[in-house]
Amino acid sequence: VSRSLALAAGLLLLAHPAAGQSNTIDSRNIQRVRPASCALSDSLAGRPIPRPGRYALGWREVTVNNFASDGPFSLTGYKPIDGIILTAISEGPGPHPDAVYALQLRLKDTVLRDGGAAALVIILDDTLRTEVGDMLASETPFSRGNKIDQMLTQALPTRLVRRMMAATKVSGSIGATPFTVPPRTLETFRAVFIGATCGERL
Amino acid sequence: MRTLLPALLLLAAACGTGTNTRATDSVLAARDTLTRHQKDSIIAQSAVPGANVVGRAMAVQDSGAAHQAAVDSAAREP
Numbered sequence: 249v250s251r252s253l254a255l256a257a258g259l260l261l262l263a264h265p266a267a268g269q270s271n272t273i274d275s276r277n278i279q280r281v282r283p284a285s286c287a288l289s290d291s292l293a294g295r296p297i298p299r300p301g302r303y304a305l306g307w308r309e310v311t312v313n314n315f316a317s318d319g320p321f322s323l324t325g326y327k328p329i330d331g332i333i334l335t336a337i338s339e340g341p342g343p344h345p346d347a348v349y350a351l352q353l354r355l356k357d358t359v360l361r362d363g364g365a366a367a368l369v370i371i372l373d374d375t376l377r378t379e380v381g382d383m384l385a386s387e388t389p390f391s392r393g394n395k396i397d398q399m400l401t402q403a404l405p406t407r408l409v410r411r412m413m414a415a416t417k418v419s420g421s422i423g424a425t426p427f428t429v430p431p432r433t434l435e436t437f438r439a440v441f442i443g444a445t446c447g448e449r450l
Numbered sequence: 451m452r453t454l455l456p457a458l459l460l461l462a463a464a465c466g467t468g469t470n471t472r473a474t475d476s477v478l479a480a481r482d483t484l485t486r487h488q489k490d491s492i493i494a495q496s497a498v499p500g501a502n503v504v505g506r507a508m509a510v511q512d513s514g515a516a517h518q519a520a521v522d523s524a525a526r527e528p
Contacts, residue, residue, distance in 0.1 A: 309497055320499040335498050346483045348492045352500060386503035399500030403489040406482045 274307075279450060281306040281315065282439050286446035288343050293413040297438055304439035308450040313338045315443040317436035320354065320388075320399060324436070329427040330354045331399075334409075334437045336444035347444035349404045353383065353422055356395040361385045365423035368402050372415040378408050383422065413441050 280303040290296045305316045315336045318324045325332040331354030338344035351368070359365070361383070368380040383400035390397040400422065412418055418429040418437075429437070442448070484492075487508075494505030 312496065314496065314498065316498070335496075335501075337492055337496050337498070348484065348489045350493045350498060350501060352498075384503045384507050386500045388500070399503075401493065401498075401501050401504055403486065403493055403504075 277450075278305055278307045280304075281443050281448050281450075283442045283446055283448045285442050286343070288345060289413075289442045289445040292345055292410050292445060293441070294410065295414050297413055297442065300435045300439040300442065302432055302435040302439060304436050304443060306443055306448060306450045311340050313341075313344075313444065313448075313450050315440040315448070317433060317440050320352070321390075324430070324433045325353070325427060326430060328355055328425060329422070330356070332427065332429055332433055334404075334440050336440050338444050338447075341447060341449070343447040344444050346406065349406070349409045349440075349444075351380075351383075351402050351404050353400045353427070354388070354398070355400070355422070355425070356391075356397050358394050358396065360387060360396050360398055361400060361423060366400055368400075368420065368422055370404075370408060370412070370418065370420040372411055373417050374419070376411065376415075378405075380404065380408070409441065413438055 282300055282303045284299045285297040305318065307314050313336075317334045318331070320331060320333065323330055331352070333352040333354075335350045335352065336344075336347045337350070338347035353368075362385060363382060366383040366385055368383050370378045370380055372378075380402055383402040385398045385400045388397045388399055415434075418434055420427060482489075490504050490508055493501050494508055
């Protein structure tokens with residue numbers, strides 16, 4: 249219960265309505281999802297994906313399905329990266345081979361990162377290196393002193409997400425800061441991918 | 451029969467390897483159906499926590515592009 253409350257508070261704190269729209273999340277609609285893989289997700293990943301060992305979060309906004317690997321303030325990374333979150337966004341019901349994926353990293357730094365300090369690199373199984381681009385940083389309400397608590401966001405290429413699902417190790421760097429996606433977080437990534445790709449009902 | 455069985459097993463293994471290679475190739479060759487701009491727009495309009503920054507960056511980028519287009523257009527006028 250406390251976890252759900254923290255998640256709901258986090259989502260509502262960070263989901264600022266944009267101009268002309270109200271994009272807040274009703275916490276009552278957030279579900280825990282741990283779907284089994286389907287033929288489409290196995291095919292796109294290039295190999296069968298075992299059922300994830302952990303849950304992701306799913307919620308629906310009108311006709312849009314959202315799957316997030318965890319809440320924004322859950323500790324899903326290793327210090328100094330506090331959070332690593334994969335989100336999938338897809339329109340309408342049914343399977344979605346072309347869902348939009350965003351990766352988010354949460355960390356504290358003395359400056360709000362931009363440019364080269366926010367350059368995202370993903371490395372799969374210590375071999376396949378992809379320079380994704382510069383992430384965009386937004387400050388969370390939890391900065392203290394000279395430490396700016398920030399969430400960095402970047403859309404991921406579809407083929408990189410698919411390769412990520414078949415990888416046993418996902419690591420990378422944000423600027424000069426290296427990170428590794430913990431195995432338990434990678435399991436939630438797989439739940440996100442399967443949920444979006446296979447069209448899990450929300 | 452004793453020689454046929456290992457041969458069949460080797461053949462099956464070879465077929466399996468070939469299938470995996472093709473699958474990996476198709477994954478690598480996959481192309482995004484949406485452009486980066488379209489993806490950013492979808493993320494910006496979503497309720498993904500913290501993603502509103504993407505919309506702000508797009509607005510700045512679009513405004514810069516519009517300004518540059520106006521400058522280019524003015525430069526072309528006689």
